[in-house]
Amino acid sequence: MVTALEYRHVPTGTLAVLAQRLGKVWASPSTWYYLMRKFGWRRPRLRVHPAKPKVGLRTTRADEMWHIDTTVIRLLDGTRAYLHAVNRQLLSTDLWRGGSLIRLRR
Numbered sequence: 089m090v091t092a093l094e095y096r097h098v099p100t101g102t103l104a105v106l107a108q109r110l111g112k113v114w115a116s117p118s119t120w121y122y123l124m125r126k127f128g129w130r131r132p133r134l135r136v137h138p139a140k141p142k143v144g145l146r147t148t149r150a151d152e153m154w155h156i157d158t159t160v161i162r163l164l165d166g167t168r169a170y171l172h173a174v175n176r177q178l179l180s181t182d183l184w185r186g187g188s189l190i191r192l193r194r
Contacts, residue, residue, distance in 0.1 A: 089113070090124060096132040100124070 089095055089107055098106060101117040108114055115123075123129070147153050161169040 090120070090129045090131065093132055100131065 089103060089112065090100075095103055095106075100120055104113075104115060104117040104120045124131075145153060156172070159171040161171065163169060
């Protein structure tokens, strides 16, 4: 059961309880872990992840790709400040006070 593909989604501790319910093996989860280490049994992987790309995003001309980041900062008085950054430069700061927007430009 440890190396079976049909039980690969079941964690090892739960697999020990499942084996007891099915009447196949009566052993505690710690015994399962011990036997797995002793005999070198490896559980099948649930999913194999593809290799990550080595090259990041590349552009061929100006203004082809934009990066926009918005950060919400909660202030002590309960208001929120929104920082908007595009291409790693701070463009504006929006501050909400009592439902009204105060825009601060650089």
